[in-house]
Amino acid sequence: MDQVSRVVIAGAGIGGLCVALALAKQGVQVVVCEQAASLGEVGAGLQISPNALKVLRQLGLEAELSGLAFVPQYAAIRDYKSGEYYLKSSLGEQAEVRYGAPYWHLHRADLHQVLAAACAKAGVELVLNAVVTGYRENTELNQVCLLLEDGGEFSADLLIGADGIRSKVREQMLGQECPNYMGQVAWRGVIPVSDLIVNIKPDACVWAGPGRHFVSYYLRGGDYVNFVAVEERSDWQSESWREEGDVEELKRAFANWHPEVSELIKSASSTFLWALNGRNELPTWHEGRVVLLGDACHPMLPFMAQGAAMAIEDAFVLAKYLSRHTLSDALLKYEQVRKPRATKIQQMSKANAGLYHMHGGVLGKMKLKALQAAGRFVPDVIQSKLDVVYGYDVTKD
Template identity: 45%
Template structure:
């Protein structure tokens, strides 16, 4: 196997996982991050079995088990009376079915675990990539500091605003999805009186939905409150805001939602953006990974999971006897990944309609299907998603149904 010099722009969950995967397969990796200190937002993240399986392969099973919460169930509920629409058991079932646990985690715990597993000298903070030159047999990276570096392959894991993507495929604005969300973490003792079980609860109602689950050994409850909104006026995509905005928006919802929001001190409102699936991710010796190439609505909880899968599959494509053939490996990578991530992107977009249905005949039909557990929401119908081993990728899976938030 040829040992490649690989530069990765972006030390988010996707870029850092890819760095570890490519080190594992014997490459010489440098991970460049624009921020002086690598940091994640204060929020939760679901690590589904397809992602935890890939993480276990890096020897991180104990670290995840020590920090993650294994939910008993996904519990989908009606917005006003709290009626159960569908309760899908998870804890033991997930592991038995898909070979790895489903975790709910603090985002910082996930990123710190990954960063902590990097050997010294791999991560280069305060290195903002501003551009690159692909001369056919190598790529020269340019940084804001004026520094340069030479690699055999550049991976843009630099998020939805990707500089690498823009230079490869030209400028294009991401698409405002018509949703904003309020996010936050609440210390357990402030909501203990609500007796919330260890479940991922998803509350669905007209034009909105509300998700909450525990993270970090149940020390914190993570919530995400999503609201349809026609436009996003603010310049930034994230704004600190008064929790009363969310309290008012969910004022007529079930008392449990009001109880959670009443315990919130500080929240941020986020505009949710995505992009249409891309036809190609690579040119020459440069490719993309994660939100840089497939940003999606968080309504299947798969953005980071798919970024993790990208890294495992890319490492596999670059580890065969022909690994020196970078163009060939990138073709394999794209043909294995693009159909799958495109499908997940459309699932996520479709879930906006399913979650936010106004009360009426369509909503009643949706609820009736969920009650029979014969829908796209059942565990079996998402086996293609959660049962995937990205370290042993195969040709694209056959069509299947929708998924959970």
């Protein structure tokens, strides 16, 4: 298979737009088909760690995004009741020095908007109201054809399935299989700081408690606070995987937590409730002229805040290999490099659920105490775990 000159992408999420931009900058003709009637992202925050920021920097977006970011000073894990710190690891300037790029908090809509504008400028064609149903490979013409619900078709040298956890492209490639409900739900919300009745520290903070955890951090230069409240639930009754949440239920679930949490929640006027889903490692990420990227191939629990970061890394690596190798070699190398990394981060995210939710009662608390002791006496051990994630640089050979 030769090199590609025209690519069609299913899904204009963060992963789809990133790969569209990276390819368009290499002179590839790109069409993105998005099911939504208008472009946008959910009203929630995103932690963008240095490994992802190195890619956004290479794509020329750092300067514009910096004006929209908030720079947290510490990554913290605190006790749900006492507020005691189990972990306090420097971010801010120290993260930039250690990892070669800053650690930021961004509003998802801001990142998405900047990406979409850059794509438009780079000549990416975006087709809205374009619901992807599948694809057809034409081996004689060396083409793949993306199929839309309304009968529309787009032919290209390569199809990238960046259509999220319920990917239709993945479904055709690997068969129909529902994502696994991970036994947890997440309430998400964004609160203007002017509505707050409590002072929140400028950290990326995880509050760990039995069967639940709570994450809070600032957005948009400190004008908003984002929260994610996670609770273990044995089943998810609703058909939908995202619905409006009940603020009163959220308040009750975290009522006796540390005042920084319970008072923060009191300021929330609305919230969305998400079922957290995952997938087992896929047997392959590509077939013929079709390849998967982001949540379409490696959805994960958000407990390392790395799902979007992995989609961003995928995008850069895929575009890089496509510019250097024949199509079949590029797809092979892409999977060889990305699958072990994404799978490792998936596993780390899952392991954090046990830590944040104090699984095992007293034992769970002891694990957090051990983390606290390690942070004091052998901080390099803790740091080296994060180095693997944040120090990684896909933009370097």
